[in-house]
């Protein structure tokens with residue numbers, strides 16, 4: 001089924017071609033106004049999204065561990081997810097999205113008593129294992145980065161929360177190449193039907209988002225940042241775990257076999273670190 005691409009997760013802005021009518025839509029169904037190539041990649045986003053350079057809290061950043069300030073007031077995170085009965089996958093042209101239907105919640109840590117609801121998770125990865133994460137730690141990039149996205153229930157919906165200064169909370173998990181991750185296999189083993197941008201599939205296997213967290217969720221860095229894809233809303237409370245998790249080389253290669261909205265292998269779909277602009281990164285540990 002042909003369905004025009006709308007960035008359901010991070011923006012309500014319809015690609016311009018949608019305004020031009022159905023004929024054009026049918027010609028360029030999967031065109032997108034941004035991507036990760038030289039022509040439409042992060043260096044060019046400022047043309048359509050000036051906040052890319054004028055913003056005060058853009059993401060990702062390089063986290064300098066010795067400059068992060070230990071904050072003894074940071075309480076443990078309270079993460080309550082439920083297993084999904086089936087797995088809803090989508091190749092949105094920029095990444096693979098896993099939509100969550102069960103009510104899962106994040107509270108505690110830097111968000112305190114505010115309640116954030118789990119919406120989806122997705123990843124960013126490199127063409128090889130030497131790069132791919134959006135955040136870097138002391139200048140080191142990881143092979144991939146998993147983003148678990150939540151919205152502030154104060155706003156009633158993801159769409160209403162996405163552009164509010166405290167609208168989203170995203171857990172960032174660094175991925176290293178190593179052992180097979182059994183909890184991610186239900187995604188990485190089921191990408192055959194998701195190769196083309198716009199593809200969706202529902203896999204009748206269970207998935208527990210909790211399995212994707214590192215063993216140690218007590219040690220994390222946190223700062224105020226943005227959605228790292230257009231429209232780059234400055235709405236994200238970032239929580240980046242210190243402990244990475246491992247995916248196997250084959251699991252990472254399965255992601256690299258997807259095709260993006262430019263018709264290229266979906267690889268290097270990450271934004272590089274942005275200026276910190278005086279922001280203080282806090283650490284839950286010392």
Ligand SMILES: [Zn+2]
Nearest residue numbers: 122123124147
């Ligand atoms: Zn992301």
